[in-house]
Amino acid sequence: MGAPQDISLTLLGGFSLLIERQPVDVPVSAQKLLGLLGIRGPMSRSRIAGTLWPEVAEDRAMASLRTSIWRIQQLHRGIVAATANTVELAGTVGIDVREMTATARRLLDEQMGDLPLWWLSARFQGDLVPDWPEDWLVVDRERLRQLRLHALERLAERLTDQGRYGLALEAALAALRADSLRETAHRAAILVHLAEGNLGEAIRQFRQCQEILREEFGVEPTPATSQLLRGLVAPV
Structure with missing residues (x-):
């Protein structure tokens, strides 16, 4: 399946993920991963695991991260870009937080x-x-x-x-x-x-x-x- 023309992540006011302007059901753990990446940008796998699952052992947290990445890729493989060490949202994903931040800074500047x-x-x-x-x-x-x-x-x-x-x-x-x-x-x-x-x-x-x-x-x-x-x- 090729990358869709339109993937958008909404975090202001609540979570939603749209693919081709259609809402998609996203498992809670995958929501949190998308939210973290949408807010903070590219992160190392170890930093993500420690942030989202701080109360479990490192190996279990890393396993939970792999599961969340897999679940997101089942929705569409064009949402996240993952390497052996880092994870980030694909550059084609529109993110309302980043758009708001950029617009606010331009206004204030x-x-x-x-x-x-x-x-x-x-x-x-x-x-x-x-x-x-x-x-x-x-x-x-x-x-x-x-x-x-x-x-x-x-x-x-x-x-x-x-x-x-x-x-x-x-x-x-x-x-x-x-x-x-x-x-x-x-x-x-x-x-x-x-x-x-x-x-x-x-x-x-x-x-x-x-x-x-x-x-x-x-x-x-x-x-x-x-x-x-x-x-x-x-x-x-």
Whole structure:
């Protein structure tokens, strides 16, 4: 069987593997292997085995790895490339995590060029396989969450500058849905409201931010946020 034209791995918001745009059932152990490779790229067999099966003997972990590779190859031989020492996803596999990471970095580095900003919000949705409890995911999940939130806030700022307030607010609120305690996301939403001339909405967003920070941390919004509405919001 030849390599398909389209293999895509989704890890943001949950796991899925599509071959020729059709979903494929993947055994759990094989899912974890694909997820690890999709997030971290090529790895040595010993590193993979130690990451995915840390509580078993090395020979059993290596055997589990071989089984997972075999199961993936039964789905299609064009998904993983394995040598005696390393395993990686084939270069033809589309991986949403890598696409999101590249797009977010371009946005943050001001290198988006003429790409339309309005479709970018959809690329920054969903945490990294949120239903997986594995310890090895903790750092990767937080790294990607922070990158996604920074990208959404920057996207809101760029769209506000373009006068596309509805889309800018959507990006800011997407960041708030991901983390309601994030003051910079509240600030991004306030700036959209102010730019659009919706003073009441801006004050309401500030009050919400103020209430959350007081309840959760016993602190007030920072001067960077408070000064946006200086003279417009009476102390509470």
